[in-house]
Amino acid sequence: MKINSRINDLFSRVAIALLLIMLMIGCSKTDEVKMKSPDGNVEVEFLLKKDGSPNYLVMYKGSKIIDTSSLGFEFRDMPPIKDNLVIDNVEVSNISEIWQMVWGEQSEVENNYQEVKINLAEKNESDRLMNVIFKIYNDGIGFRYEFPEQKNMNDIVIMDENTQFKLTGDHKVWWIPGDWDIYEHLYKTTLLSELKVNVTDFDNQLAQTYIPYNAVNTPVTMKTDDGLYLSFHEANLTNYSGMTLLVDNEKFMLQSELVGSADESKVKITTPFVTPWRTIQIGEKAGDLIESKLIVNLNEPNKLEDISWIQPMKYTGIWWDMHVGRMSASWDYNSGNHAATTEYTKQMIDFAASNNLMGVLVEGWNTGWEDWTSAEREGIFDFVTPYPDYDLEEVVRYAKSKGVEMIMHHETSAAVTTYEQQLDTAYSLMKRLGIHAVKTGYVGTIIPKGEYHHGQFMVNHYRKVLLHAAEHQVMVNAHEPIKATGIRRTYPNAIAREGLRGQEFNAWSADGGNPPEHLTIVPFTRMLAGPIDFTPGIFDIKIKYRENNQVNTTIAHQLALYVVIYSPLQMAPDLIENYEGHPAFQFIRDVGIDWSETKVLNGEIGDYVTIVRKEKGTDNWFLGSVADENGKSMEIDLSFLDADKKYNATIYKDADDAHWNDNPTAYVIENKVLTSEDKLSLNLVPGGGCAVSFFPVK
Ligand code: NOJ
Ligand code: CA
Numbered sequence: 049m050k051i052n053s054r055i056n057d058l059f060s061r062v063a064i065a066l067l068l069i070m071l072m073i074g075c076s077k078t079d080e081v082k083m084k085s086p087d088g089n090v091e092v093e094f095l096l097k098k099d100g101s102p103n104y105l106v107m108y109k110g111s112k113i114i115d116t117s118s119l120g121f122e123f124r125d126m127p128p129i130k131d132n133l134v135i136d137n138v139e140v141s142n143i144s145e146i147w148q149m150v151w152g153e154q155s156e157v158e159n160n161y162q163e164v165k166i167n168l169a170e171k172n173e174s175d176r177l178m179n180v181i182f183k184i185y186n187d188g189i190g191f192r193y194e195f196p197e198q199k200n201m202n203d204i205v206i207m208d209e210n211t212q213f214k215l216t217g218d219h220k221v222w223w224i225p226g227d228w229d230i231y232e233h234l235y236k237t238t239l240l241s242e243l244k245v246n247v248t249d250f251d252n253q254l255a256q257t258y259i260p261y262n263a264v265n266t267p268v269t270m271k272t273d274d275g276l277y278l279s280f281h282e283a284n285l286t287n288y289s290g291m292t293l294l295v296d297n298e299k300f301m302l303q304s305e306l307v308g309s310a311d312e313s314k315v316k317i318t319t320p321f322v323t324p325w326r327t328i329q330i331g332e333k334a335g336d337l338i339e340s341k342l343i344v345n346l347n348e349p350n351k352l353e354d355i356s357w358i359q360p361m362k363y364t365g366i367w368w369d370m371h372v373g374r375m376s377a378s379w380d381y382n383s384g385n386h387a388a389t390t391e392y393t394k395q396m397i398d399f400a401a402s403n404n405l406m407g408v409l410v411e412g413w414n415t416g417w418e419d420w421t422s423a424e425r426e427g428i429f430d431f432v433t434p435y436p437d438y439d440l441e442e443v444v445r446y447a448k449s450k451g452v453e454m455i456m457h458h459e460t461s462a463a464v465t466t467y468e469q470q471l472d473t474a475y476s477l478m479k480r481l482g483i484h485a486v487k488t489g490y491v492g493t494i495i496p497k498g499e500y501h502h503g504q505f506m507v508n509h510y511r512k513v514l515l516h517a518a519e520h521q522v523m524v525n526a527h528e529p530i531k532a533t534g535i536r537r538t539y540p541n542a543i544a545r546e547g548l549r550g551q552e553f554n555a556w557s558a559d560g561g562n563p564p565e566h567l568t569i570v571p572f573t574r575m576l577a578g579p580i581d582f583t584p585g586i587f588d589i590k591i592k593y594r595e596n597n598q599v600n601t602t603i604a605h606q607l608a609l610y611v612v613i614y615s616p617l618q619m620a621p622d623l624i625e626n627y628e629g630h631p632a633f634q635f636i637r638d639v640g641i642d643w644s645e646t647k648v649l650n651g652e653i654g655d656y657v658t659i660v661r662k663e664k665g666t667d668n669w670f671l672g673s674v675a676d677e678n679g680k681s682m683e684i685d686l687s688f689l690d691a692d693k694k695y696n697a698t699i700y701k702d703a704d705d706a707h708w709n710d711n712p713t714a715y716v717i718e719n720k721v722l723t724s725e726d727k728l729s730l731n732l733v734p735g736g737g738c739a740v741s742f743f744p745v746k
Contacts, residue, residue, distance in 0.1 A: 083164040085184045101131040117212035124205035136167040150540040151616045153646040159345045161185045187340040190325035197320040206315040211304040219270040226263025226292030228307045228500035230255040232549045235569045256493040263292040267576045283325040283346035285533040290502035310498020335648025347534040357484045357521040360616030360642040363407030368621045371555035372593040379412030381435035388412040390439045401450040404637045409455040413438045425463040431474035459489040475520035490528035532578030544579040544617040551583040554599045564735035565676035572653040583619040584609030588626040589712040602712045604702045605737030610639045611672025656680040671740040675732035689724040695742040697722045708735020
């Protein structure tokens with residue numbers, strides 16, 4: 049009965065206005081198609097120039113934001129597709145629906161757009177077909193290419209995709225380089241005209257780095273002189289190479305440059321196929337980009353039937369020990385200081401059980417760490433054999449008795465063949481033990497040689513692992529991953545990933561770690577792609593086991609990250625000894641992990657941002673606000689709170705004299721009763737932050 053009314057309710061809200069207009073355009077071929085978003089603010093014009101070359105431009109509220117930009121492809125052993133095209137027909141449909149997130153930033157997502165499919169044909173003897181499909185939303189656009197089955201194109205090799213984005217001014221850009229292997233770089237902020245990728249600025253200490261061009265990785269975010277925010281990315285990256293964007297400083301032009309492989313080709317594929325969506329998110333406020341659901345909307349609905357085993361969770365584990373080198377704790381059993389022991393894991397399980405953390409991750413449990421960075425890494429790691437001091441079965445038994453979920457760890461060291469050979473045994477073991485989550489890792493140069501982390505070969509590998517995991521009821525948290533492109537909608541076991549400079553850099557990098565501004569840029573760039581396993585929550589800011597390293601924020605800033613950084617997996621990574629006796633740890637115990645609502649209250653990229661989220665299934669709200677090295681004072685309007693309730697608010701804030709470097713651990717906890725009519729003044733010190741929990745008064 050209850051379920052029925054829920055379904056009815058759903059159907060009545062899914063107002064699908066499907067208007068299909070097939071415009072068969074006769075001999076007087078048109079060479080221009082106009083389309084717009086449901087609210088009319090975003091307008092796109094597709095046009096064929098005199099030479100039959102396909103182009104498009106984008107307007108927002110009547111002003112051009114993308115000037116005439118061309119589309120096309122280059123192939124191996126075949127002429128490019130770039131001109132000589134005619135429009136065969138145009139299909140238009142208008143869609144408005146609401147779908148439910150399995151887990152996410154909010155319960156329901158509105159998916160409302162105009163779709164226009166433009167079927168193109170070559171008018172020369174090659175007679176090839178290529179369609180361009182646009183979806184125009186209120187918060188931006190997506191477009192992709194479709195190559196139908198056809199007589200003159202079957203198995204093809206794409207040497208490059210030439211999709212242009214011609215910008216209309218010298219915008220301010222937040223970017224990382226177009227590295228083919230790793231996204232773990234600090235963001236730079238420059239004008240488009242000054243965006244120069246100097247490779248030596250981006251030496252990475254953990255992974256292979258290959259930065260061939262003056263290109264950036266996506267999402268890349270910009271602010272125009274008119275104060276508009278734009279972000280460029282891709283959605284549904286499937287059986288294709290990741291896209292970087294080549295930057296022309298003089299023409300203010302971005303052009304797609306796909307990640308390659310040893311034979312210099314970019315994509316090997318057979319018709320019929322579609323490319324990933326090329327996306328442009330548009331916001332009048334910086335926070336609009338975070339609230340936009342364009343990337344997941346451009347992916348297909350959930351394909352997993354049984355999702356009962358998919359569960360957002362907070363977790364802790366044996367991890368930071370190794371990164372800070374505590375008592376030279378090591379992944380490697382033979383070091384004499386092996387961290388992943390049965391006994392230490394049981395301590396972690398106890399700690400998780402008594403602190404509302406559902407999961408425990410253990411790294412260094414399996415054999416192979418002795419040689420994990422050697423050149424010949426195939427056949428080294430074993431994903432089913434524990435070291436002698438780690439009793440996997442006993443650990444799992446103990447965890448179950450305490451209601452704690454174990455999180456498996458598979459560091460592949462990028463020896464992909466070795467991993468693929470063991471997928472069956474490794475995932476069958478997890479299934480047998482009832483382990484529903486794995487953290488994977490791909491440190492190092494990809495073997496086979498000549499492949500890159502972000503090329504088609506690896507895109508397909510990551511997908512293969514995700515699907516294999518789903519069959520074994522396992523959620524995947526990939527490190528050194530391919531970027532998120534909204535696949536989480538289709539396969540919600542894609543629970544989180546790294547793909548940025550995470551907390552770990554603060555433990556060992558020689559460049560001073562992540563600067564205070566880092567997490568004021570990440571929400572507007574990397575986070576637009578999807579959930580991040582950043583591992584916030586370090587309390588021992590000065591890292592006592594590392595003389596030359598520290599975290600460059602206050603403790604209050606670390607707490608705020610549990611709300612600011614979106615992820616259905618959030619770690620409490622610091623050592624137990626560093627949490628003990630800290631009243632601020634209560635916020636990590638309390639904070640939600642899955643949300644029914646998310647709102648960005650304020651923010652400027654690289655300066656500060658404040659986000660509030662309502663916990664799914666409860667009436668609890670949580671607020672997180674972080675600032676860069678300049679700090680930020682603000683007044684928060686609490687009108688987001690439920691109007692009919694009073695809340696016990698616990699405010700975890702920087703002490704007046706706190707400072708990310710000089711006094712990072714000074715915080716104050718304040719309790720207040722507040723309602724939606726109240727205002728809250730926040731004073732974030734340099735590198736500071738504020739976290740607030742709001743529980744309804746019973
Ligand atoms: C790099 C990952 O980002 C980190 O979290 C992990 O501990 C190491 N690789 C070892 O797998
Ligand atoms: Ca990493």
